[in-house]
Amino acid sequence: MVVSINEPQTEIEYPDEDGKPMAEGDAQCEYLIYARTSLRVYFQQRSDVYIAGNLFIYYEQGNPEAVVAPDTFVVFGVNSDNRRSYKTWEEGDKTPDFVLEITSKSTRSNDQGAKKGIYAFLGVREYFQYDPTDDYLVPQLQGLRLEEGNYYPIPASVVAGDVISIHSDTLGLDLHVNSSGELRFYDPATGQKLLAHEEFNEALQQSEQALREAEERANQEAAARQEMAARLAEMEARLRELQGDTP
Template identity: 35%
Template sequence: MINQLSTETSKKIIYPDSDGQPMADNTKQFRWIVVIKENLELLFADNPDVFVAGDLLWYPVEGDNKIRTAPDAMVVFGRPKGDRGSYKQWEEDNIAPQVVFEILSPGNRLQEMARKFSFYNRYNVQEYYIYDPDDNELIGWVRLGEAQRPSGRSQNFLDVIEQMNGWISPQLQIRFQLTANSLEIYHPDGERFFTFVELAQLREKERQEKEQALARIEEETQRANEALTELERERQRSQALEAKLREMGINPE
């Protein structure tokens, strides 16, 4: 009877798909969230077992809908792609997101980031990155394996990454590069993370270059055809002249 009541009570718990908070406080924060999330989607587009999401509520504990957070972007290895209203970890083979990203904004500052760090540290996130686009600062933490931990540390904590400039994510294999004015992130193949506008511009440039190349090929083909036509005319004139000479009893050779 106790188990039955417990099950019935658990079934009554509602896990909202929204926390009532906006995805972003301003256009800059929104742009960075979209750029990171969509480029991560592109990075793992061919892998059906990597789930990428942005601003999705994550519930790590069944039975408690108060324990939750919504990373600006997160990556989960070992879970299939697909739409979700929220990420209920117990329905996902109990696999926690391995990598999370947060973008700072005026309404999303240090106190909130400290709370999220405690959450991510407790619920087994492997890599945690915070980028402040206003100050162009990037901070990261990585969960070290037992062999990598400092002497005397027995627990598996998220440890701060001392040098973020040039850092390569162990899970994602992407590289972070801080320039004088902004953050640049690079795919494993060395291609930079692009915005939608930049991708559209690149596609348009490639389309124009392809059209120009095809036009050059058509021009060269036309010139070659004209040259062959002229050669054929010369051959025909030569044959006509030879025939005329033979009629006159002259050997053209």
């Protein structure tokens, strides 16, 4: 007689982190945070857009080795809730639509090779690379668009004399790099740039200060009008007194 013994299945672990630093240096970290936070603010009214950075994407169920961690990625058509990792089979097989890598000479081979191949395999529609320290990428900002399984360069233009601009059809935004090498997203409909966290706080403080100054001016003007009205009332009263004294 053959006895069948069902051995307990070992649960597959999908780690949330690898213990490595989020970015190699201040420049990489600064722009990683900028891209993630500014895009989250821009799309904050949409509950069907998920934006993350330096988060593991697992793209093959049962194989924790099938993983990639873009510096910033955007997925349309899934909820915007925070996640510890992104497992495509739990997301209706939705993969990122947009990826931005903050690249450098030390990550060049991975960003240009393995990751590029994985993103094409996953169907990432647009793959952007930005080299903040001007290590090797010329120009510092480059965009690729997926067509029939292969990536082709997205044309760049020069605006305002020296600003490199590339339009992302996927995001509906322009990516600009100025002569100082600073990356910013711009809304082409308004011409306004998406602010970094500190820029947003500074703009908020300036707005609050302007509001306080306007309220103070309004209060001063109201007080001046009240004082003028009191003086006029006093003059009218004095005039009536004088008229009463006239025979």
